[in-house]
Amino acid sequence: MMILVIGGSGSGKSAYAEELACALAGKEHTRKYYLATMQVFDEESRRKVERHRTLRDGKGFQTIEQPVRIEDALLKMGDGRKTVLLECVSNLTANEMFAQGQQKPEREVAQNVIKGIERLRKETTHLIVVGNNVFEDGIAYDETTTAYIRAMGAIHQKLAERAEQVVEMVVGLPVSVKA
Amino acid sequence: MKLITGGYAQGKLQYVLSKYRLREDAVWDGVLPEDGTQQAGTAVVNHFHRWVRRRLQDGGCPEEEALAFVERCDNCIIISDEIGNGIVPVDAFERAYRERTGRILMELAQRAEEVERVLCGIGQKIK
Structure with missing residues (x-):
């Protein structure tokens, strides 16, 4: 089963997604994996990673750092049934799009990310994907950023279509979009 | 009149076209059909916010113009x-631009028989 959890920054997506992963994994005794996509460049991202690590402490997740080619995370997992929490679509998409200092075309990026997540979905018992609502600020960004947002839009639409559940987080509360 | 809102790149137009079985030729992109325009069936106004923006840039009054439009064309879908x-x-x-667009959309939502919000290609009926 795939669940997409989407929301703005500071909406409580991470905490809710972890809760969900723990509940699902606990019920079916699967192993829990946390796929971390953030590339740590500076103090701010280091602190963010620390905060999320602390949140997950003691919940029994095995963390896999996988900033690109998300399907390769499967090679780092053990056999058996697994519950996987992927956080998050925006980092993964940015890493895929802007790797090696040049911008890849949005379609190619969207297809790769979708394909990678589809592999995860097929080979896990539960997959929880944390998405990001970056679509509602009305800002006309430069073409580079707009292409990135369009790729994010295409990925989110495809994930929502394939997911059994879509949940939007609002002030820390889950609102069901698809159930 | 129906109002559809949602973020950028969320599949709103596709959602409307497939839900109401409409074709691309029913779509007005960033413009309102002029008074007297002959159109059989439903008119879809896409990128309504861009129309508001342009009217503000041109010194128009999008509030009045939008209300006059939905008054005479009540069989339309505004995205x-x-x-x-x-x-x-x-x-x-x-x-x-944000403030006035927001207030216009609230007015339209009041008058609309149905309001939907599209998130990740999924419609949520909010009115």
């Missing part, structure tokens, strides 16, 4: 981006 969920811009025009 607008949600543009208000970001930091309030420093630039006065950008600020007025």
Whole structure:
């Protein structure tokens, strides 16, 4: 089963997604994996990673750092049934799009990310994907950023279509979009 | 009149076309059909927020014009981006654009028989 959890920054997506992963994994005794996509460049991202690590402490997740080619995370997992929490679509998409200092075309990026997540979905018992609502600020960004947002839009639409559940987080509360 | 809102790149137009079985030729992109335009069936106004923006730039009164439009064309579907969920811009025009677009959409939502919000291609009926 795939669940997409989407929301703005500071909406409580991470905490809710972890809760969900723990509940699902606990019920079916699967192993829990946390796929971390953030590339740590500076103090701010280091602190963010620390905060999320602390949140997950003691919940029994095995963390896999996988900033690109998300399907390769499967090679780092053990056999058996697994519950996987992927956080998050925006980092993964940015890493895929802007790797090696040049911008890849949005379609190619969207297809790769979708394909990678589809592999995860097929080979896990539960997959929880944390998405990001970056679509509602009305800002006309430069073409580079707009292409990135369009790729994010295409990925989110495809994930929502394939997911059994879509949940939007609002002030820390889950609102069901698809159930 | 129906109002469809949601973020950029969320599949709103596709959602409307497939839900109401309409073709691309029913779509007005960033413009309102002029008074007297012959159109069989439903008119879809896509990128309504862009029309508001242009009317503001041209010194028009989008509030009055939009209401007059839905009055004479009550069999239409208006699609607008949600543009208000970001930091309030420093630039006065950008600020007025978001504020006035938001207020126009509230007016339209009041009058609409149905309002849907599209998130990730999924419609949520909010009125």
